[in-house]
Amino acid sequence: MATHSDRRLDALLRLVHAGGGTAARRLLLERAGDPLAALAGGPATWRACGLDAAQCDVLQAPPAALARSRRWLDEGPRRHLLGWHDPDYPALLRRAPSPPLALFVDGDPTALWHPAIAVVGSRAPTAGGRDTAAAFARSFVAAGLAVVSGLASGIDAAAHAAALDAGGLTVAILGSGIDQPYPRSNTALHARIAAGGAVASEYPPGTPARREQFPSRNRIVAGLALGTLVVEAAHRSGALITARLAGDAGREVFAIPGSIHNPMARGCHRLLRDGAQLVESPDEVIATLAPLAGALADDLRMRLPAPTQGEATTPPPPSCPSAPADPDYNRLWAALGFDPSGMDELVARSGLTVARLSAMLLVMELDGRVEAAHGRYSRKS
Template sequence: MTDSDDDLRDWLILLRLPGFSARRLREGLVARGSPSALLRWLARHLDVLDDEGRAWIERPDEATLAHDLAWLAGADQRMLRCTEEDFPPQLEAVPDPPAALFVKGDAALLLRPQVAIVGARRAQEPGLANARRFAAELASAGLLVTSGMADGVDGAAHMAALDAGQPTVAVIATGPDRVYPRKHHALARRIAEQGAIVSEYPPGVPALAHQFPQRNRIIAGLSLGVVVVEAGLRSGSLITARHAGEQGREVFALPGSIHNPLAEGCHALIGDGARLVQRPEEVLAALAPAAMELGAELRARLEGGGGAERSVKPKKGPFDWRQDEEYRRLLDVMGYDPASLDALVGTTGLSPGALSSMLLILELEGEIAALPGNRYQRVIR
């Protein structure tokens, strides 16, 4: 898979093909072998498409494709395809996984163990304070905070992670060049600079109601668990929690006053089996084993090669980093002075995704500490 304009253009034609779902695109790539081969096959079998799809295949909008290619040529802007090794394998657990993601920022962050923090757009101040506290502490403990950049709890969680000196991931329901709500332009710039903005929709796609529930399945799929801070009974956060449960992820809910309508959704989740949590360390303790397993699996995937459509599978028996030579070498290389992730990539030769996973495992084991500015330091014992 190359990054030639022709290859990108073929992908964009397929991603924008009306009536052609991500599932059909993935299946078509497996059957035909490449985007160009799939397009040639579709051109010979137009009967499998509806009228709008046939028109697009016969005459795609060149201005739209040129706009897409121009966006992809921008700094730190990328289309991450399901056929690439660094496409997040966590998403294979999603019932209808995206075929590609448009990323503005650091795409390697998507391979790190993540926790989603979601909640009401009109959250009350106690709920916002809880979102900030959980996000700051979980981010400082090494988990990447992921949310949807919506107003209320989402925005508070992103901001708190950034203020703690840690990256954050925003999964949005528009094209990657759009900001919704508009009030979050400054926040979006900070996320793109220090983390990543992610969308399955191509540039220019506006905010449409049906895209938000679709977006929520990706938030849940990227994360080891979902923390619901405040939510009414009809909140979109409950959709994210439902996706998480269906995908085998942990679901956490903060309790609230029985007189607060925005606590009703959390109480319903707890009644359905979600974990009641009151402190960030409860979330961290519950997710630590899964984070360690994911970190080991991602490192094996990135260093051992493999093809498309791979999924994260549970290992037999617990992973013990002490028996791994690479972990011992990493600690030796680090010494006891603060070191940035970029510096460690240079000294170890490991990929950013594999190294981030290893650092998280060592942090969870109390061997290193995460510092502001994406730096790490060994703990003196």
């Protein structure tokens, strides 16, 4: 017999597969508060929320493709579907224009909450542009920021790979189904990102890459990040769409200038004329985003009961009378040492789930209590 949570997941999948515009389906979920209740409302409620006839038909008779989505989700513990109704839906993305109804996530869903910078640019950059993207990405992760991009060839791939090589966190947003890396040459990079960060898509498994889906992908890249950096871009470039969407969302836009003889610099120069911030070093970006990252950390603390910063500079030991109200943090702190420990070790020592540990470790990392490198965690000395 299907459990209540199974039925809720199937109801959310049915809403996802209904397709079409997201605004009406988001409204339906907001009013119902839950996917099961949204389906139970029936055609009259669906139409009142703005769903069209085709969407209502899918809600009444789910397509065969829904089974493929369910199979993909059931294939591993690191596969997730975050819906608009879910408290784990990323806070920054929720504030962006036209947020997706749901995100399929391969990897750690808490990575989507991490303070991040989007690094985007040409699919055919110069060698210097590729090196610049990699150097900036390494500096960003060293400063505690995640790198978000679209897993495209060129600048995107260089930024993702550099973040991983530096032991940092990176998030890839796809313009295809979550199980459809695009381009195919980035299949190995897709797997690396899923293992060490997160790959996400609003498109169900099996959805092929289509030209019209990439601008939609770009709005998620911009919406998840505190700011967007354009490294190299031609005068007509998808990276400029991402930058425009970032500006529309009230986020910072940065551009690196280039030679007037380089056609890949013309898009950046256009952004600079339109008011983007000219940057020549990663430190300029980091300094601008630092206060915004602190605000995002506050959002995460509201989502998770976390130890508050105060008199002590590190969490107290479990036996301390002033231990925080949530005992899970004390169990995690007791499980951590000054030597790096992997997630499996922390699960075994604390008895907590991977999802719970990942979320708490992120809060403690943002507070400066924990260091993370190459997927291993230790107390910060």
